[in-house]
Amino acid sequence: MASTKDRILDGSLELFNTKGIQAVTTNHIADHLKISTGNLYYHYRSKDHIIQALFERIDLAAREVMAPLPTPITPQQWAQVFVHGMNIVRRYRFFFANIVELAGRDKLLASQFRALTGWTLDWTIDAIDALIAQGSMRELAGDDRRRLAENVFIIIWNWTGFTVAFRGHELSHEGDTREGVLHSMLPLMPYFKPKFARDVRAAIDNAKVFGQERSFLAEP
Amino acid sequence: MASTKDRILDGSLELFNTKGIQAVTTNHIADHLKISTGNLYYHYRSKDHIIQALFERIDLAAREVMAPLPTPITPQQWAQVFVHGMNIVRRYRFFFANIVELAGRDKLLASQFRALTGWTLDWTIDAIDALIAQGSMRELAGDDRRRLAENVFIIIWNWTGFTVAFRGHELSHEGDTREGVLHSMLPLMPYFKPKFARDVRAAIDNAKVFGQERSFLAEP
Structure with missing residues (x-):
């Protein structure tokens, strides 16, 4: 079972690749993964932190x-x-x-x-x-x-x-x-x-x- | 004397190149050129129309x-x-x-x-x-x-x-x-x-x- 951190990164990567960075918000990512934004922010404080982790x-x-x-x-x-x-x-x-x-x-x-x-x-x-x-x-x-x-x-x-x-x-x-x-x-x-x-x-x-x-x- | 259309394109180009497309709004462009947004919209209805003209x-x-x-x-x-x-x-x-x-x-x-x-x-x-x-x-x-x-x-x-x-x-x-x-x-x-x-x-x-x-x- 992937960790929540890995699931967030995998889901974000998929959205960034298909919709572009600009069009994707942390809300979209949380919706896509069916997790709360609170849970997402617990792991990554912002889109830039997710991009940093993907880098x-x-x-x-x-x-x-x-x-x-x-x-x-x-x-x-x-x-x-x-x-x-x-x-x-x-x-x-x-x-x-x-x-x-x-x-x-x-x-x-x-x-x-x-x-x-x-x-x-x-x-x-x-x-x-x-x-x-x-x-x-x-x-x-x-x-x-x-x-x-x-x-x-x-x-x-x-x-x-x-x-x-x-x-x-x-x-x-x-x-x-x-x-x-x-x-x-x-x-x-x-x-x-x-x-x-x-x-x-x-x-x-x-x-x-x-x-x-x-x-x-x-x-x- | 450059036409207003050309001035808008030249000014937009300078801002897009130095600040990035995302960071530049039509308001910024109008401010930069010291023209009203109404005047800008008269020539180009949106940032995408300016980009189209630059293309x-x-x-x-x-x-x-x-x-x-x-x-x-x-x-x-x-x-x-x-x-x-x-x-x-x-x-x-x-x-x-x-x-x-x-x-x-x-x-x-x-x-x-x-x-x-x-x-x-x-x-x-x-x-x-x-x-x-x-x-x-x-x-x-x-x-x-x-x-x-x-x-x-x-x-x-x-x-x-x-x-x-x-x-x-x-x-x-x-x-x-x-x-x-x-x-x-x-x-x-x-x-x-x-x-x-x-x-x-x-x-x-x-x-x-x-x-x-x-x-x-x-x-x-």
Whole structure:
């Protein structure tokens, strides 16, 4: 049985993702969960506190996905990082779609998000260096490694927003998720050695890409 | 002397960009411009109508930037499209930072934005084909051309949001703008022939990247 705190977070996440942060009040969340607002406020004093708790889940999930990789990094492991990363963003898409507004009104959250971005970028640049060192990727100018890592993040973060705004539907099926993984890998592909590139591409094509976020949930 | 309509749009744009859409009401806009709310409502009945009119400016600016290119496309012309594109997004950054929310609550705007995205992507794919045909770029698998074009757009649209959320400041200086142009060109760079790649890079390094949106403004 999920704790009330977890139920509040799961219910809030569902409402934020489907109706948008602005349209959802703590009253809506309490109604949705069939609990009293008093009970909700006992656990979370405001919508911002719920968003803060959801960010902590994102942070935890990112730490699980971006644990140190054993070397040599296999094409399958590398592809899985992207699949898991895309699924975190898909699961918490309200957060990434509203990051500018959220960062603007909550300075603590803004600094925590900057910290998350900082270490995930550093992790990615280290991984690129490891791929170069093991001969899976060709050398890159120093500044371009960072630009490449930033581009990968910009694409992963904004893929769900792109599909909603451009395709006009929620990122709710496997095809969109796999496309997002392919898009986010594409900036790196020309730098991979041919065999590694083929194996990464095959790993994405064959991966079960949808719903892989389950292991990162606070499960009942 | 700018018309009242243009003054309302310019003032609204400034407030939306600096304070966020949610925080700005039509009263704030009227106060900011030292006009009565009656006068404001005479020109625009609601905040959504102002946003609609600002979108029309974005659409017009995109049509100016993405006019048919004379062939062969020079590296300098190609770089300039990206400089101008980045400046449109920088100038109307509130719009791109809130596109998911805006598309969610305004179906007309959502369909207009999808149309804009559709033809700008088609324009880009055609331009990639022209660059391949003129020998400036190597062949690409069909699906990857579209993915590449979409990645370029995702990076341009979200660069200002990335800098605000990650660097913690508004995109207000030349360095950030030039970095955005470099980032948005990077996905294409490995596919350019070496001389074209060097010349595009030099054109970005030497371009006056900041404030080039002026020609797209409704000028006084």
